[in-house]
Amino acid sequence: EEAVHDPPAARGSHRGPQGQLALTGGRTDKLVVVLGDQLDPQSRAFDGFDARLDRVWMAEVAAESTHVPSHKARTALFLAAMRHFRDELRARGITVEYRQLGQHAAGTLGEALRADLERLRPGRVIMVQPGEHRVATDISAAVASAGPQLDLAPDDHFFITPGEFEAWARGRKELRLEYFYRWMRRRTGILMDGDEPAGGRWNFDAENRSSFGAAGPGWLPSPAAFAPDVVTREVIDAVARELPGNPGRLDAFDWPVTRAQALAALDDFVTHRLPLFGRWQDAMWRGEPWLYHSRIAAALNLKLLNPREVCDAAARAWRDGRAPLDAVEGFVRQILGWREYVRGIYWREMPSYLDRNALDADRPLPAFFWTGETDLACLRETIGQTLALGYAHHIQRLMVTGLFALLWGVRPREVHEWYLSMYVDAVEWVELPNTLGMSQYADDGLLASKPYVATGKYIARMSNYCAGCRYRPDRAHGGDACPYTTLYWDFLARHRERFARHPRLALQVRNLDRLPHGEREAIAARAAALRRALDAG
């Protein structure tokens, strides 16, 4: 059954000796397809690559930026990294067939590839297993219709294959991150002393996740910034020209777009921010998007960095006494734990996962998600920052935008499309389980052990957003009630039956039941008024 989940190449079939490759009368022998999130010249698709016979194929197609309206910085990051990668390959003498945005007619990757397969007539097409179900289907169909054999190579930018995740998951009543993560620690030996976790504990959450308090974060180390070079500036101009209607801004673009820059970004993080990463992981502060976060998710997802080298760099910092264990464990957990876990869930559940809607949420996404124009200060700040940078950190995504969508009852598909559009690091295999599972509970608790619901008091505790807001986080009804607080109780009331016996939510439902009848009525009235006001625009 594992073969269902792993591409055939995972069993080694692509590793044929070079001598077996036949010359095909001057035509390309192998065509190595490289997608925008597969930018690693060491990838298994290049095994046995012969620059005299083989070629690389890459394409920028509008559909990848318009099937959901991709943030301009997200598209620019992908295209800038692709063009730098192309140039590096060419500098090594490799022939790269490269289709540039605006310079060819094909709308989708499949269409662009089909046209070129007819022209190039390669004997075989080889690529790393695509990270997105839709793209995998599109490319397989294009290659099948053009004739050559398609070999899929496993993606070495993960610690385990989807098949290995499946083997771990099979037969378990519940899939829980904590058990998966411990299994991964033992399996990889990362932060382990023999069979025991380094420092004697698996989890340092108790030390982590503080808030800044009234004093604020104080001095913050500025992360390494990468000014756009000529290639990136050309991309930025092309995106502004070709995709003028897409959301987001480009003026602050400073993301790493090459492997050398990505390594510099990792080193900068490990040296200057990792030591305090754990402690301030969940905190938010107005005007401070980066805080102690790493900013490396996009580089990881485009495969400019390998998760092994990232975890090793963090573990080394601890062993050398440059960062405390609570910070390093908190960081490794995100990559060795969450990142691998959500990918396993994605491939296990797709394609039907896209349509899950366990809570029957049926409201449209409020229009202000695309503009940031709202009087809820936390949402204004988080969405405004997202439009400016294509970035928000985990708690902004989960407990500001995600929480609002969950409490409001937005259709999960629309929430998913917004997150896939908006973040520079968004790729469906990681974005979808985080959005649909962790943040919207649309998979009925498959991924998260409970819905992440809270009142505005959580946001007040973890940030200074509420100080600049016309609402009061401690009020559940009345004209100045915080919409989160009202909608939190409204959510529990709407889903009372489902969660009354839920092991991790029953207590919150009991608190709802304890509210005086009059207060519950006032909350319901306030929730109805909020819905009327927002629906009326």
Ligand code: FAD
């Ligand atoms: P840091 O906070 O410094 O974390 C370190 C690294 O850990 C990240 O770079 C990332 O690779 C990994 N990581 C952290 N949390 C997660 C997680 N929950 N799942 C997987 N990997 C994680 N991450 C993406 O890479 N792409 C997405 O499209 C994406 N969409 C998200 C949508 C929602 C609704 C939520 C709640 C989270 C999403 N995340 C996504 C996870 C997380 O928010 C981002 O990885 C993180 O904010 C990226 O910023 P950073 O590199 O500074 O991360």
Ligand code: SF4
């Ligand atoms: Fe957000 Fe409510 Fe705080 Fe306003 S009061 S910033 S809406 S949590």
